[in-house]
Amino acid sequence: MSNVAEGIDTFWRWWNASKDDLASAIAEHSLDGWVEPISENVKAMHPDLAWELGPGLDAQHQLCVTGEGNPELRVVTERWLARAPKADAVWEYHPARQPSPGTRELSLKLDGVDLDFDALQIEIEPDDVRRLLHITAHHPKLTEVGEEHRLTAAFLYLNEVLGEDDLDRFVGSIDISPAPLQRTASLEDLRASISELDEASESFTLLQGKTEDGMPILVMANLGLKRLDHLLMDTHVEIVIPYPANESGLYAPAVGEELDAMEDALLEALGHDAVFIGHETGLGQRVIHLHVVAGGPALPRIEEWERNHPAWEIDVEAVHDPQWDILDRW
Numbered sequence: 001m002s003n004v005a006e007g008i009d010t011f012w013r014w015w016n017a018s019k020d021d022l023a024s025a026i027a028e029h030s031l032d033g034w035v036e037p038i039s040e041n042v043k044a045m046h047p048d049l050a051w052e053l054g055p056g057l058d059a060q061h062q063l064c065v066t067g068e069g070n071p072e073l074r075v076v077t078e079r080w081l082a083r084a085p086k087a088d089a090v091w092e093y094h095p096a097r098q099p100s101p102g103t104r105e106l107s108l109k110l111d112g113v114d115l116d117f118d119a120l121q122i123e124i125e126p127d128d129v130r131r132l133l134h135i136t137a138h139h140p141k142l143t144e145v146g147e148e149h150r151l152t153a154a155f156l157y158l159n160e161v162l163g164e165d166d167l168d169r170f171v172g173s174i175d176i177s178p179a180p181l182q183r184t185a186s187l188e189d190l191r192a193s194i195s196e197l198d199e200a201s202e203s204f205t206l207l208q209g210k211t212e213d214g215m216p217i218l219v220m221a222n223l224g225l226k227r228l229d230h231l232l233m234d235t236h237v238e239i240v241i242p243y244p245a246n247e248s249g250l251y252a253p254a255v256g257e258e259l260d261a262m263e264d265a266l267l268e269a270l271g272h273d274a275v276f277i278g279h280e281t282g283l284g285q286r287v288i289h290l291h292v293v294a295g296g297p298a299l300p301r302i303e304e305w306e307r308n309h310p311a312w313e314i315d316v317e318a319v320h321d322p323q324w325d326i327l328d329r330w
Contacts, residue, residue: 007045008080014041015063016085023090026053026061046076052097059092066096069168072322075231099163106160110153113144117157121181124193129205131197131224132172133190138181150176161187162194169226170197200224204278207330211283215249219330221278221289227324230275233291236321237274237302239266241314245284259286262312266305273298277326289326292318 018037025031031053042051042065049065056062065080067073077095084093100106108115119141125134137154145153154174158167185193207219243251243259251259259281266288267276273296277289292298299318306314 004045004076004079008083011041011045011080012083012085019091023061045080046073048073049076056092057098057101059087060090062092062094062098064094064097066164069164071227071231071324072234074228075234078231096164097159099166100160108153108156110149111145113141115139115141115145115153117160120154120157121184122154122190123177123181123183124185124190126193126197127172128200129223130172131170131200131202131226133170133193133197134173134175135171136175136177136181138177138179140180142176143178161190165228166194166198169228170194215283217280217282218250219278219280221327221330222276223327223330225275225277225324225327230291232293232296233275234320234322235292235294235318236324236326237290237292237299237316237318239288239290239302239314239316241286241288241312242284243286243312249283250281262309263288265308266302269301269305270298273301278330291321291324291326294320 014037022034025034038051038053042049045065046067048067048070050068051063051065054062054064065077067077074096081093081095085091087093106117108117119139121138123136125136126132127134135154135158137157139153142150142153151174154176155167158171158174162171202222202224204220204222207221209217209219211217241259241262243255245251263279263286267274270290270292273292275291277291279289280287290298302316306316
């Protein structure tokens, strides 16, 4: 990460010396000579970063540096933004692609076919549990585009409408329909649906399953959590608490009350320094799942909590999980 920090410092020194000339080049439509130096300075921060210039939302121009949906790189672009000069009338800066205000006037060319965004139809299927929208899209000219590129058209449209962050937060599956859609949603409908999900409070879902041997597994998980809202929480902590089990692998009510009290005490001690994903119960153990910041204060507090419960054979394991793969388990 020290190399990233050095790259960020180098970028902003170069930028502060170059931004006025770059603004003049945009006005004179002579940007070709700037592509290589911008790319060189962006890639010096991390080779997988991308960038783009465009009209600003408030300023004349914007510079966006993006990790293309990678949560680890999204941390880098936030750190890049934190060192940016103050936005002014000429330049503003963004760590992810922003929504375009004039989306319906945009078009895209794929496989030699001009696709007007205005002709694109979308259908929305809300998933309230995971706080997602599943999208079906249709465009009358998509049949003229290679099948491998049809999804790209819908993805780029949604990226323009919502911006990179809300696309990542709130769009689940994207499907392409060869036939016109019956229940179409307008651009305003889509944005309103995103706002509703954004304002919805997080809630835990109760799930019940069985092992191959038919033993019950009970899960309580916050499936609507958004990785993007907890960028620094890159470490998954799994806490296993064995308990005296009955023949089904579950516990007596008194044991359950004690497990819940232990969990409550842990979460109170951690506060905002951990994200509680949920827990699994069955096969004679309670498994608590958290996400924390690597090197942060959460792990020492977990160790202290463990020492406060010497009667239980608690096992704690922490692994690097920047993608939050744990949520795919359920």
